[in-house]
Amino acid sequence: MKVAYLGPHGSFSEEAAFKTFKNGEADWQLCDSILEVLEAVGDRKVEKGIVPIENSIEGTINITADGLLANNLFIEEEVVFPVSLKLLVNEGAKVSEIREVWSISPALAQCKDYIRKAAVKTKEFDSTSSAARALKEQGRLDAGAIASSAAARLFDLQIANNSVQDNGENHTRFIVVGKRSAEFLPFHKRDKIMLLIAPALDQSGVLSSILNVFSALSINLTWIESRPTKKRLGTYHFFLEAETGQDAERTSKALKILRAFGHEVQVLGSYNTTRL
Numbered sequence: 081m082k083v084a085y086l087g088p089h090g091s092f093s094e095e096a097a098f099k100t101f102k103n104g105e106a107d108w109q110l111c112d113s114i115l116e117v118l119e120a121v122g123d124r125k126v127e128k129g130i131v132p133i134e135n136s137i138e139g140t141i142n143i144t145a146d147g148l149l150a151n152n153l154f155i156e157e158e159v160v161f162p163v164s165l166k167l168l169v170n171e172g173a174k175v176s177e178i179r180e181v182w183s184i185s186p187a188l189a190q191c192k193d194y195i196r197k198a199a200v201k202t203k204e205f206d207s208t209s210s211a212a213r214a215l216k217e218q219g220r221l222d223a224g225a226i227a228s229s230a231a232a233r234l235f236d237l238q239i240a241n242n243s244v245q246d247n248g249e250n251h252t253r254f255i256v257v258g259k260r261s262a263e264f265l266p267f268h269k270r271d272k273i274m275l276l277i278a279p280a281l282d283q284s285g286v287l288s289s290i291l292n293v294f295s296a297l298s299i300n301l302t303w304i305e306s307r308p309t310k311k312r313l314g315t316y317h318f319f320l321e322a323e324t325g326q327d328a329e330r331t332s333k334a335l336k337i338l339r340a341f342g343h344e345v346q347v348l349g350s351y352n353t354t355r356l
């Protein structure tokens with residue numbers, strides 16, 4: 081089975097992918113960006129992809145949320161992975177002389193406090209490991225990369241600071257996605273469900289009326305995110321993730337009520353969750 085993830089080697093996505101799929105189960109396809117992973121699944125070049133969707137410090141990874149819809153994907157599994165962001169430097173570099181730090185944007189955002197205090201510039205890359213690789217290739221002594229200890233080993237870089245993230249408790253939620261197929265059985269004995277809800281009317285109280293359906297049925301919501309529809313300024317749709325507690329009946333009741341109110345409801349995934 082072909083499985084895509086964000087490369088190059090040494091990325092957090094790689095660590096999450098290796099822990100999620102059994103040895104020998106996957107024929108790995110490394111991609112240059114998160115969007116490329118989602119497109120590879122969308123274009124059926126691979127069967128599955130694994131991508132980050134949310135980080136405990138920085139929040140939603142919008143590229144993933146929007147890319148799920150643009151590529152007609154279905155969430156099949158969720159894994160929560162601990163992240164430890166380090167400052168990597170070339171041999172001979174002095175921390176006091178670092179003027180720039182390089183990384184993917186969500187990782188830079190997870191280290192805002194360090195970046196502000198150190199008064200360094202930032203430069204965005206498509207992954208933590210591509211930043212580490214570029215640092216090694218360019219041999220710069222005035223720049224550092226925010227990346228993993230695996231990237232330090234792989235690119236032979238020194239760990240100048242073992243933890244540059246704003247909070248020691250740092251987790252990223254990854255999802256395994258596949259191409260959506262009409263015959264897929266939604267919410268059958270799974271822990272969670274992901275919905276995309278486009279409200280029927282743009283009127284006051286519409287979001288609270290949607291949320292009331294879940295509270296009336298005692299369904300716990302675990303994530304809510306509004307994203308612009310990209311059609312007109314001020315128009316939004318909502319990602320809602322709920323714990324189904326493997327109870328398909330209450331979940332289908334909620335969907336029926338929401339649709340009866342005229343809201344457009346799409347099931348974007350039905351999955352179990354694992355903490356790595």
Ligand SMILES: O=C(O)C(=O)C[C@]1(C(=O)O)C=C[C@@H](O)C=C1
Binds near residue numbers: 091
């Ligand atoms: O750049 C990587 O190493 C990734 O796997 C991406 C990513 C992300 O974008 O959230 C994954 C986990 C961490 O939160 C930092 C980076």
